[in-house]
Amino acid sequence: MSREILARPTLQAARSLLGARLVRDDETGRRVGxxxxxxxxxxxEDRASHARFGRTTRNAVMFGPPGVAYVYLVYGMYHCLNVxxxxxxxxxxxxxxAVAPVEGLDLMRRDREARAAATRRxxxxxxxxxxxxxxxxxxxxxRLASGPGLxxxxxxxxxxxxxxDLCDPxxxxxxxxxxxxxxxxxxRVTPRIGVAYAGDPxxxxxxxxxxxxxxxxxxxxxx
DNA sequence: TCAAGGATCCGCT
DNA sequence: GCGGATCCTTGAA
Numbered sequence: 689m690s691r692e693i694l695a696r697p698t699l700q701a702a703r704s705l706l707g708a709r710l711v712r713d714d715e716t717g718r719r720v721g722x723x724x725x726x727x728x729x730x731x732x733e734d735r736a737s738h739a740r741f742g743r744t745t746r747n748a749v750m751f752g753p754p755g756v757a758y759v760y761l762v763y764g765m766y767h768c769l770n771v772x773x774x775x776x777x778x779x780x781x782x783x784x785x786a787v788a789p790v791e792g793l794d795l796m797r798r799d800r801e802a803r804a805a806a807t808r809r810x811x812x813x814x815x816x817x818x819x820x821x822x823x824x825x826x827x828x829x830x831r832l833a834s835g836p837g838l839x840x841x842x843x844x845x846x847x848x849x850x851x852x853d854l855c856d857p858x859x860x861x862x863x864x865x866x867x868x869x870x871x872x873x874x875x876r877v878t879p880r881i882g883v884a885y886a887g888d889p890x891x892x893x894x895x896x897x898x899x900x901x902x903x904x905x906x907x908x909x910x911x
Numbered sequence: 912t913c914a915a916g917g918a919t920c921c922g923c924t
Numbered sequence: 925g926c927g928g929a930t931c932c933t934t935g936a937a
Contacts, residue, residue, distance in 0.1 A: 727918070736918070738933095746933065764931030766919050783918060804921095807929080820921095837919050882918055906919095 689863040691855045694754035698728045698773045698780045701754075702897050705771065706875060707866040710787050712843050714860035717795045719843055721787030721833055722866070725898035725905045727880045729770070731779050736886035739779035750779040755855035755863075759840065759847045765807060766837030767846050771854060771863065785881075785896070787833045788904035789842070796832045796842035800824045803841040830903040838906075873899040881906075 693704045705726050712719045729737040738747040738760065749758045750772055758770040758781055770781040789796055801824050805817035833842040840846065845861065854863045866872065877894040884891050898905045 729918075738918080741934070744934080760918085761932060763917060763919050763929085765929070768918060770918090785918085807920095823921095835920070880918070885917080 689755075689855055689865050691753070691755045694771060694773050694855070695775050696773075698730060698782060699895065701771075701773045702726045702728045702782050702895075703875060705782055705784075705863070706897060706899055707870065707872045709790070709864040709866065710769075710784065710839075710843070710861075711864055712792075712845075712861050716844065717792055719792030719795050720790040721839070721843070722790055722904075723784060723786075723863075724788050724902045725784075725786035725896070727783040727785055728773075728895040728897070729781050729783060731774075734886075735890040736880060736883035737779070737781075743779070747779065749851055750781050752776050755853060757849050757852040757854055757861065759845060759850045761847060762837070767840035768836045769840050769843075769845055769849075783836060784839055785836045786898070786904050786906045787839055787842075788902060789829045789832050793829055793832065795844075797824055797827070799844040800827075800832060800838070800841050802844075828903075834904045835906040873902060876900045 689708055694701050705723050708723050710721045710723055732739050732742060739750050743751050749756050753776045754773050756772045758772055759767055762768055769784045772781050774780040801821050804820040833839045852861050853859050875897055878896045879892050879894055880896045
């Protein structure tokens with residue numbers, strides 16, 4: 689995916705990101721997912737954005753060039769993958785909330801299980817890992833990466849991936865445009881999830897975008 | 912150094 | 925529909 693696309697205003701870039709491919713291709717194997725759900729986060733004025741405190745150690749890459757990965761931990765448990773947007777100096781990013789698995793489903797299941805087991809081990813529940821394994825093994829493909837924390841779990845991504853250039857075809861983790869001629873579903877927009885604390889208008893702006901009626905959209909049974 | 916709270920998911924009801 | 929798990933990041937002192 690070209691950097692120019694991601695250098696545009698974040699909401700426009702977010703539209704272009706829908707349908708694109710998220711690819712992890714390295715010694716662990718090849719995984720591909722079609723991006724079906726994203727959220728736009730603006731600059732320091734956006735009270736829901738990590739950039740609202742200005743530049744910090746954690747969010748520094750948001751202030752850099754577009755097309756770079758920003759991965760952070762939420763709720764002490766889940767990693768979230770973001771794509772930096774807009775020209776350097778303008779802090780903005782797009783949260784990848786869900787992808788529909790295209791290739792490497794076995795790898796995604798394996799990493800989902802590994803992460804679930806690790807999480808629960810810390811909680812002191814050794815028997816749970818086996819249960820989680822069975823549950824994930826029977827999960828339909830469209831549920832393997834149907835949420836921000838699930839995308840990173842399925843792709844084996846954590847904070848160490850912050851800074852990776854997603855526009856570089858040689859990167860282990862990258863974005864690729866949708867295959868030419870691929871038909872894309874209508875785009876629906878809704879308010880962002882989990883940002884009530886930001887207050888008006890930031891909590892109500894329709895900056896969550898997803899492909900209509902796609903089964904891989906997060907919580908599609910609920911919203 | 913501290914206290915507060917969060918861009919979530921899962922299992923149980 | 926609800927609450928627990930879990931720990932990093934932040935601003936204040």
